[in-house]
Every structure is written in C-alpha cells, then in structure tokens.
Amino acid sequence: MSEQEQLRSIRERIDGIDRELMRLISERAGCAQTVAQIKRAGGSGDDFYRPEREAQVLRQVKDANPGPLDGETLARLFREIMSACLALEAPLKVAFLGPEGTYTHAAVLKHFGQDVQLAPMASLGEVFRDVEAGSCPYGVVPIENSTEGVVNHTLDLFVQSPLHVCGEILLRIHHHLLSRETTLGTVRRVYAHQQALAQCRRWLDANLPQAERVALSSNAEAAQRASQEAGAAAIAGDTAEALYDLTGLKRNIEDHPDNTTRFLVIGRQAVIPPSGVDKTSVLVSTSNRPGALHRLLTPLAHNDVSMSRIESRPSRCVNWEYVYFLDIEGHSEDPKVKQALAGLRQESELFRILGAYPRAVL
Numbered sequence: 390m391s392e393q394e395q396l397r398s399i400r401e402r403i404d405g406i407d408r409e410l411m412r413l414i415s416e417r418a419g420c421a422q423t424v425a426q427i428k429r430a431g432g433s434g435d436d437f438y439r440p441e442r443e444a445q446v447l448r449q450v451k452d453a454n455p456g457p458l459d460g461e462t463l464a465r466l467f468r469e470i471m472s473a474c475l476a477l478e479a480p481l482k483v484a485f486l487g488p489e490g491t492y493t494h495a496a497v498l499k500h501f502g503q504d505v506q507l508a509p510m511a512s513l514g515e516v517f518r519d520v521e522a523g524s525c526p527y528g529v530v531p532i533e534n535s536t537e538g539v540v541n542h543t544l545d546l547f548v549q550s551p552l553h554v555c556g557e558i559l560l561r562i563h564h565h566l567l568s569r570e571t572t573l574g575t576v577r578r579v580y581a582h583q584q585a586l587a588q589c590r591r592w593l594d595a596n597l598p599q600a601e602r603v604a605l606s607s608n609a610e611a612a613q614r615a616s617q618e619a620g621a622a623a624i625a626g627d628t629a630e631a632l633y634d635l636t637g638l639k640r641n642i643e644d645h646p647d648n649t650t651r652f653l654v655i656g657r658q659a660v661i662p663p664s665g666v667d668k669t670s671v672l673v674s675t676s677n678r679p680g681a682l683h684r685l686l687t688p689l690a691h692n693d694v695s696m697s698r699i700e701s702r703p704s705r706c707v708n709w710e711y712v713y714f715l716d717i718e719g720h721s722e723d724p725k726v727k728q729a730l731a732g733l734r735q736e737s738e739l740f741r742i743l744g745a746y747p748r749a750v751l
C-alpha cells in the first residue's frame with residue numbers, strides 16, 4: 390500500500406471513532422441534563438457544581454487509563470467534557486484575582502475548565518466580598534507558592550470571613566520573558582508582579598543585570614505594559630502571552646523548575662461530601678502559654694492523623710497571640726479525623742473548620 394492509501398485507511402478509522410466519540414459525549418451531556426432535573430426537583434437551587442464527584446471522575450480516568458496518552462492528559466480532556474456538561478446544567482461563575490491573564494486565571498481554567506464564566510476582581514478582598522455577597526458561588530485565591538511561601542493576605546482574609554474552602558488547585562508556574570523586542574540586548578526594563586521578580590531573581594541577575602525591574606500589581610498588567618512600550622519586557626505566563634500577543638523572548642526562566650502555586654476554591658458551602666481522598670483545613674488559636682501548641686497538636690498524633698501544613702498569623706486582637714492554619718489529611722467526617730478534631734476543639738480557644746474538600750487531582 391502507498392503512503393497515501395495507508396493514510397486514507399487510518400483516517401477513515403479515525404473518522405469512525407470520532408463519530409462514536411461524538412455520540413457518546415452527546416449521550417453523556419444528555420445524562421447531565423437529567424442530573425440537573427433531578428437536582429432541581431430535589432431543591433438544590435441553582436448550584437449544580439459537585440467538587441467531590443468531579444474529583445472522583447478525574448481520579449477514575451487517571452486510574453483506568455489504558456495509554457498511550459498519559460493519565461494527566463486524558464484527565465484534562467475529561468475535565469473539559471465535564472465543564473461543558475456542567476455549563477449545560479447551569480452556568481457556573483467564578484470570582485478570581487484578575488485581570489484576565491494572571492496565574493489565578495490559569496488556575497480557574499485548570500480547575501473548572503473552559504466553560505466556566507469568569508468574574509475577574511481587582512483585589513483579594515473583593516474576591517472574598519463577591520462570594521460572601523452571593524454574586525458568585527465560588528472564588529479562587531492564591532494561598533502559597535513553593536518558592537516564595539504563604540500569601541499572608543489570603544490567610545488574614547479567612548480570619549474575618551465566614552467563607553469555606555471547597556477545593557484546592559496546584560498550578561506549575563512557568564514564567565516567560567515576554568516582549569515586543571526580538572533580542573535580550575534591547576530590553577531596558579522588566580515589569581512583573583513582585584513574586585514573579587523574586588522567583589526569577591537569579592535568571593535576571595545573570596541575563597539582564599542592567600535592566601530596571603519594576604514591580605506591578607499583577608503579571609497581566611506587566612504583559613499589557615510590555616505590549617505597549619518599546620524596550621520593555623514582562624515576566625508572565627502562557628495565558629498572558631496569548632492574551633497580549635507578545636513573543637516569548639525566553640521561556641521557563643523561573644529559578645526553581647518545580648515552582649508551584651497552590652490556590653484555594655472558596656465558597657459558602659461548609660463541608661463538601663467525602664470524595665475518598667480529601668483534606669480538611671482548620672483555623673485554631675491557643676493561649677500564649679508554654680506547651681500550648683504541643684497540647685493543641687497532640688490529638689492529631691493520638692489519632693494517627695497527618696498534618697500537611699501549619700501556618701501562624703498574628704491574631705490582630707491581642708499582641709503576641711497567634712492563630713494557626715492547619716491542613717490535615719482526610720475528611721472531617723472520617724472517624725479518625727472526627728475524633729482528632731474533637732480533641733483539637735477542646736484544646737483551642739478559637740476553632741473553625743475552614744473546609745473539607747477533595748485533594749487536587751490534576
């Protein structure tokens with residue numbers, strides 16, 4: 390068989406598979422419409438998003454993946470199918486720290502898929518307020534970066550807010566040097582968010598030592614400036630590159646190749662039902678006495694519950710008193726976790742379960 394004949398034959402097979410995929414995806418979308426009718430009849434209101442079910446679907450895809458595509462890639466395709474199915478049930482609007490083109494925007498799309506409705510906000514405080522007021526059922530905020538550490542402003546907002554954590558998103562952060570210029574030699578100024586400047590410090594020292602570094606409130610704003618100014622470049626990611634039509638002068642300039650940011654999905658729903666692989670976040674405070682923190686954490690050890698993170702912040706009520714943010718493995722309804730939380734509650738002055746939610750799948 391000639392090359393042309395071989396290609397024609399395999400493409401006929403691909404066409405047949407595509408028709409079958411189309412039929413199956415449409416059948417799946419029909420099921421989602423039925424799910425919506427059931428939820429509506431059951432009084433679910435208009436919030437049809439189910440984080441625990443989405444995590445289970447994506448985990449099943451990864452576990453059952455027959456190859457040759459890798460599990461992550463296949464799960465991303467199913468992520469988009471579910472996003473389209475949910476949009477058919479009811480559109481989902483998500484508030485996030487804008488403008489469009491930021492890493493938080495990329496995190497929203499990674500977690501909710503392309504069919505989500507975007508509500509970019511000017512500040513973290515506005516994201517919280519918008520979700521509290523019910524304008525958006527969910528919001529996405531950055532919480533920590535593997536190189537730069539915790540986002541204190543987000544933690545402080547949690548202390549004052551009645552909102553809960555409904556999910557987490559892990560995003561590998563790749564920073565690119567974007568510009569209208571075509572060579573590094575003509576770049577005189579670099580715009581970026583202060584965290585991005587810090588995460589690329591070594592690369593900038595080595596490759597653009599003379600260029601002025603200017604911190605702006607977001608990488609997207611930096612990209613916008615670089616698109617308008619001769620001799621300027623921005624540090625930003627793929628989403629901004631596409632949005633502002635800039636050229637990647639140099640890609641992946643982050644000093645640490647595994648640079649990852651963790652984001653939280655915030656919402657008004659107190660506890661998400663268990664998905665099977667979950668985390669629980671708690672806010673606690675204790676008196677400033679010797680051994681207080683040790684006593685506080687003892688119930689976790691006694692119940693064999695792992696803590697994956699602890700952060701402290703000044704309480705802002707009494708000098709030198711602190712509130713602690715704990716992330717623990719497991720769901721607040723798991724018997725072991727439930728018991729550990731009961732012990733923790735007894736030892737703490739302030740105790741709030743911020744949320745129990747599925748561990749990030751993608």
Ligand SMILES: O=C(O)C(=O)C[C@]1(C(=O)O)C=C[C@@H](O)C=C1
Pocket residue numbers: 421424425437438439440442443446470471472474475478
């Ligand atoms: O199972 C549901 O509750 C659905 O609404 C269906 C579905 C899906 O497409 O699989 C869609 C949206 C939900 O967030 C979870 C899952």
